[in-house]
Amino acid sequence: MEHSSDMNKKISDAPIWPVNSFKSVVTKVPDWPDSISGLAYNPFRPGQSPYKHIYPTREQIKEDLLLIRPLTRHVRTYSVEQTLACIPEIAEELGMSVTLGIWIGWDEKHNDRELIEGVKLANQYPSVRRLIIGNETLLRNDVTVSQLIDYMQTARQSVNVPISTSEGWQQWHDTPELADHADFIAAHVLPFREFVPVTQAGSAVLARANELRLMFPEKPLILSEIGWPDKGNFRRRTTAYVAEQSIYLRSQLALLNQSGLDYFVREAFDQQWKTEEGLPGPHWGLFDAQRKIKLPLQGPVKIRASWRSEVPRLVADWQPDNWRTTVLIFAAFYTLLVGVGISYAQPLSMWVALPIALVWATSLLIGTGIQGYEFLESCWGPEKPRSFPPLRAYPGPLPKVSIHVPCYNEPPDMVKLTLDALQRLDYPNFEVLIIDNNTQDPEVWEPIEQYCRQLGPRFRFFHVNPLSGFKSGALNYLLDYTAKDAEIVAAIDADYCVHRHWLKHMAPYFACPDIAVIQVPQDYRDGDDSLFKRCC
Template sequence: MRKSAIAVLFLVILGNVGAWALWNRPVAERPWAGVINGVSYTPFHPDKSPTKRDRPTSDDIEKDLKALEGSVKGVRTYSTTDGSEMVPAIARKHGIPVTAGAWIQGQTEIDEPEIAGLIKLARTYPNVRRVLVGNEALLRADVTVPQMIDYIRRVKKKVNVPVSTAEPWHVWLEHPELADAVDFLAVHLLPYWEGVPVDDAVDYAMLRYNELKTRFPNKHILISEIGWPADGPWRRGAEASQVNQAKFVRTFLNVAAQNRLDYFIMEAFDQPWKREIEGTAGTSWGMWDAWRNPKFPMIGDVHEMKNWPVLCAASVGLAFLPLVFFLTRRNDLKFAGKLFYGALIQAVGSVLVFTFSAASAAGLATTTEIAWGVLIFCQFVLLAVMLIDGLELTEVVWQERFRRRFQPCQAAPAPDAPKVSIHVPCYNEPPHMVIQTLDALARLDYPNFEVLLIDNNTKDPEVWKPVEAYCKQLGEKFRFFHLDNWPGFKAGALNFGLDVTAPDAEFVAVIDSDYQVHPDWLKATIPHFARPEVGFVQSPQDYRDWSHDLFQRMINWEYAGFFHIGMVQRNERNAIIQHGTMTIIRKQALVDVGRWGEWCITEDAELGLRLFEAGYESVYMPESYGKGLVPDSFSAYKTQRFRWAYGAVQILKRHWRELLPGARKLTSGQKYHFITGWLPWFADAAHMVFGVAGVIWSLGLLLFPKYFEFPPNAFMIPTLSVFAFKVAASLWLYEARVKCGFWDKVGAAVAGMALTHTVGRAMWQGMFTSGRPFVRTPKCENQPAFMQAILMAREEIALLVSLWAAALAIVLVFGHENRDAFMWAGLLVVQSLPYLAALITSLINAFPDFRIGRRRPQPVAAMPGAAD
């Protein structure tokens, strides 16, 4: 490795360590050196759940109470039928008193065994000092106050220990008759659920405690639950975190000692099974984690993730080999580029490690595992796309030199220059437009060429007859062919052209029937075939007559991005996409690889891949030598991109074996560009699923909050960050390579984003269907009416409205208490942006006010055919 590469490696690793350390910087909180009065205890280990009718073993409870011995003075249980009935006997061996509880649910078959068990425990074990008949049963409305009082009285008659029930503070205030029925008040003070910020939470809890003390001066008050979760959603100002849990607990323990409070900390051990009923927050109230390890120290600094050095080291290890591979192979990049992309690799490694760490602590429920598995896969795809975009940005901005830069040839062609057969496939195109194309070809500054105008399947003689007549006027170099009922669409027409090509022609050039070529086109490009390994020479697609129309201006610059950014970078690895216009192919190579593929609706890109597989090289010159017409309507624009995307899937289904590692026909660079070039289109396909899933998940949050919760920030924040990176990278790339103004860059971004749904639909159809007919992109269409514009984007509008409605409903229902609701709503809005872009683009296309200048020529009706 060069010294600069070693320096980058060192800086990236140092920066990563610094980021982890900064994020997990220690927080000094008030220490606690005493013994905890009591903790709530549920005896289920990570692999067990009462909802599955699992029962803890006596060994499980023995290990738990041994871990608590010396740290707490007592424990509180919640049931007498789920295995918790074994706690008093085992706790007695360790000298731990128990406040036993019975689970009351308002169902006789559940309540009666619980009450009987509670009475038995209180009469059998002297370390059962108090009993609680029910836990928040009134809050849940499982029973009425009279029913609860009746239960309490029944128990009081049978036991010789104080009896109460456990409820939040407001239930006691609302039902003083309940307070009269109990021996003491067992109150839950949980400021997190009430949205109180952690800095104010202990004071708030004491406020409620003193309110009860004032209201019921003759009743002893037991704080039967008080605590703070280490993980979970924001609730108004309350943030669940490890640091906040330590802050709350340590502060409260000191306040409790000063005021001699009677309390149980909620709770002893994390309970992953509670995710099913209380979401993420319900799993993480424990002072010990689910594996019985202390979560934070009582004295000294607190870290959000105490094992962050291990995770940091894992992230460095995950990114190390890709970093070294990148740095040792990319000596053509400037130092800043190496540092930028190296940092991006390391950032992806850190995000993945953090995500897997969060997933490992999420609990073991099957639904949870499935949800996290899907989310991790989606995040992996998003991060892969970001790395691909990041590498393109790095190469464009910081590449020191081009390895394959081809310049136009300036020398005048010799009289015996090799012959070129120029094929112009045409279907149902406006005669005046095709005639302009022929005129431009007639002006070519090249001595030896022919032009074959191949009109296939045009039914109206009034359309093709004028073109035929004009070809005769231009002389013997121009030949016209009209084909009726010809199969194979554009590829079929081109294969016919190959059959009738002049025998002495060495090269076949193809342009679309709307292209007006520059006179120097052949002169500047044919000399590049001097090397026999060159199979084809490609010039960019370029366009004319778009500046007077905002819609056409937007899509012109959207096209320009690919030809001035993507194709230039692909050319560096001899991996360009061949296009069916402004391309010149060695005729013998075309014949040898099997001619044009009539089975594929993107026959041009498929032929280019076959030429690469046969060992040929390509030449790409970014200089423009011909200009065509952009689509007139958003519908035509979508149709064209649908065809490109659908054809890409066809190509992958036919050629996937050659793209696998170990296949020898393609170089690694060619495999990289063909795979990564189409991967964002698969991401568009996934976006469709995400959009629909986002709406469905939102409905679940609204209608079934018990079973649905907001996705963790470990996914939402990276997703939003990747979107922001893609937007910034796109604008940066355009600034570096595409010479247009800022608003043209924005317009290009909007136009490209508007095709997301179209591309996604094409990819899904391409994966599950084949043989979709070729549909040409119409030119010179009438300006669509407003309602036509709405109809052109009707699917996108439906998804846009659904996502916005879901986002609004989430904010209205949850926004007052849960900051995660705003994050989720923001994610829904971000998901909706491609659909909004489609609506905007369609409306711009529809409104005549956006047209500047003369109207374009009137079209002939669009039908399936051969031209692009």
């Protein structure tokens, strides 16, 4: 009887919603080390942005460095624009050192100003230990490899500190010639961007570091950016990112300190202006934008379980094993019966409309279900359901590619941007055939023809009028003029700006005889012009 009484008490006290629906998981990770190799440092605060040309004051920079100093005595910067040029002087006052960044972008005049100021600071302040010329410049396709090398050589001739450029590990793999002009390898290794689970991220970083060491055995290696944001993209935003950030960083730093690698954690403070990087962009900091530490530095880390992993248990908990759940199920069934009974009391017109309504509702339900399934699959489905990463190896010499660009009545300035991007391709063997079909106004197509002559013999222009078949007719026309030794034909629209590794990464797929056609991902090249275009 005592047993029965206890059971009844448990049943009567049981809530309708399952208890502890989402359980916290406690993870043990190493404590934050006493000192770390370095921190990437952007000093911008809420309301400040390099895009708006609103920069922090000297006093704010000093406050930041005083916050950073207990964690590390070394910071990495990205630019010397305006008050950012004060960082080496303030760091020297505080007994800190700087790996000084010089921002290299598409604006050559701005690049020259940055280079002059950066060289001046490197020669003036002993706190500057290294000089980094550009940050992910090649990834953004702002300059060519040769232009970046020219900037690096100019800096090397003017300073006595080691110089390099900072790119992702893939970029160093794809353009190893950069190492010939660098005193050290500065590589970003960010497993979050590669959808590596947090539990595997630490070993993934070490694996990339070992690859770079094997590629460049005579060059010192610095992991110029490692880190994990505390907010993710839309697809993964349900995960407890603050806990993941702490788990990753504390585990990763322990591994890196054991291996003796130099590194910079990205980054000291959240940067609210970095919205162009998506949801994670502003949230890589150890401190938030108000300069408060975000992650626990010691002790176990609690991470709340994902709701997706709890769904099966929630469904099981809703089985009618207690009286409250049973009553709810009975009430729902009774309501359904009452509804059916009421429907029989309706006039004949209701029964005529009912089949029509059922057909309409069924069609609506099917359409909504299909759209909803696709939406949920894209948001919470596999991270990469169809992943075709760039290939970086080809058995033998790379095949010749003939690139065909059809255009009709296109603005000449826009087409020139497309041709400039093709000119910058990092690929040894290709030709470009541009065809303008049926454009009547010579002021539209003649500037393109003249520009092709300026670009050299690799670019050939055709103006055909009349020509039937629209775009497909133009592409078929070019087949007769394609180089005889071309093995691959690539077609792009006249408003595309391709990445400079486009051919190098895609052509190796054709080594497989079963592959005939490849479609490459694309995005709007002017997507940063407005919020509307970013949403598109």
